[in-house]
Amino acid sequence: MRIPIAKPALGEEEKKSVMQVLDSGMIACGSVVEELEGEFASYCQVKHGVATTSGTSALCVALKCLGVSGEDRVLTTPFSFIATANSILYCAAKPVFADIEEDSFNLDPVEVEKKLSEDDKITTLLLVHLYGLPCDMKPLLKLAREYQLHLVEDCAQAHGALYDGKKVGSFGDAGCFSFYPTKNMATGEGGLIVSDDDDFVDRSRLYINHGQKIRYQHDVLGFNYRLTNLQAALGLEQLKKLNGFNEVRIKNASFLTDGLSDLSWLKTPAVPPGSKHVFHQYTVRVADRDSFTTYLSDNGIGYGIHYPSTICSQPYYQSLGYDGSYPVAEQAASEVVSLPVHPMLTREELDYIVDTIRIYRR
Template identity: 55%
Template sequence: MIGIAEPQIGVEEVEAVQGVLRSGILAQGPKVAEFEEAFAGYVGCEHAVAVNSGTAALHCALLAHRIGKGDEVVTTPFSFVASANSVLYTGAKPVFADIEPETFTLDTEKIQEKISSKTRAVLPVHLYGHPAGMKAILELAEDYGLTVIEDACQAHGAEYRGKKVGSLGTGAFSFYPTKNMTTGEGGMLTTDDREVAEKARLLRAHGSKARYLHDVLGYNLRMTDLSAAIGLVQLGKLDSFNACRQKNAEFLSRGFSGLPGIKTPSVKEGCTHVFHQYTVRVEQRNRLAAFLGEEGIGSGVHYPGTIPTQPLYEKLGYGDMLPEAERAAKEVLSLPVHPGVSGTDLEKIVETVTAFFTDK
């Protein structure tokens, strides 16, 4: 089976973990601090705060910007549910704007329609590794006095007009095993705002600056040195991982060119797509997925429903009509593009998809 995801773990990561085990410092320690400094430098921002998941990074980012009960945050309906749940955690309300059909990211023209007197932030998601339209989002934020929280959990190394995502607003990254780089499990908040970074550091460690002194209500969201050691090695490999994903994506798009019934991913001018997922649009999505599975090719539906149609959100009274997001949920299919996919694998994927659309 050609898997839809495959963590790229080598001997360097194993040796890094062994070094931490031998040191005896396993919880948040010097490796976490080293990883934070290295990641901030890579993204191009002043501060990075390591936590134990991408969801925790989003949650801390919102709380660090003092977003809470009575506030509204405009975000996308088409993402993993954590993007919106992080808003609920603070007591604020997620408000959903529709997406662009080409990139699956927030439609910047729809955001303004959702801004109210209660709106405090915009939370775009750089979905599948393609940056959202940040120029328009940042201009709206300036006009209305809003905070921008970038959900970059799928977009490590992606760029918008020459700047890394996560450096344009307050960023949140995930290091889950299927991401472009991993720490096993973990996350990172990125910011140029010292006060936001300091608040996030408080929040991740029970609200404590000093042992047994707790200034605010905090959480246990710390990253371990074991995870950070893996992250340091993976960060050094990230650009090569991304280049491989881009090369694989180019091969697939070229192979599918001219096929009826399939739309390959778009890359907008000024954007660097890092292809966390290589996601096509297919009206016969479920049939194609089944056909691929029979031929030993994994695929994934990210995501089969919009966030407002999740049972939790229906109970909360959401009933938004978001036609582009709803259509995407019926058509998207992700194909293997990770660095573990071989040239032979890519040829098989192209041949199998071609056969599906031509052998009728």
């Protein structure tokens, strides 16, 4: 048996929608993109959506259009995909890191407060709902208010996740999503910013389109970060299925937890009360990761390491002089292994994953 760690769930509906766009000849940015922006924003319980070429460009545009620039410091997590912190560097601002919580893998509000009290140049909080689990928003929102910070949510892994019944992406100034094929919904490449702030949205629309509202009149320095109708057609069909995909992910996760949580050498993911975890990843911890992952490979079980090192220990960040210590994130980076949880898994595959892992140490 060979079980991939991720598999986009694309069907006849996606094919038909993409063919309709092809037949229309309007394959660049247009009305299908606008439709996706509206539908996705209302899915997130937010007023506006601005589609972009990727989650990375969504983050860059959001920070840029909130005014983040050279003098600013942006507080974020050291335990995420590199795009989170890089988006700060692209704005010529400085990422500042705070350590994470052991159980949630998300920013620890206590550590966030420590950093904020030490550094008055921090203007923005960029948090990440890692693996599909919302951050502990109550204390983080309180800190953002107290220190008058912009708040950007990196929701690249958390489409549809809820904190106290409220969708991620709807808490801050902007929520940024990715539609990369491994994500809970996919358009190939693609991203989307959601926001309630009309002015911020106007600036974002300008920025993604070379600073032009009127054709060939360029009011600000922008870029080409436009999504295409072809990708948006995929996105609209995927969005219709997103709740269903998430429910299957949650069911698969609880099947894995039921089958693995009694193993003393492996730690299954925790879901705090009041949070809806949408299991972009199902990430366990093991002490002897190398031999465990070799065993998974030998038995045809795909896995991922999200992530093998903290962002600040990456060579580029080291070259910038980052030398802070983030013990909880570093420990997580040495132990985490993501197992398949995607909605295309069959019952037979889920049984196989559990049965195979259970005999690893026998």
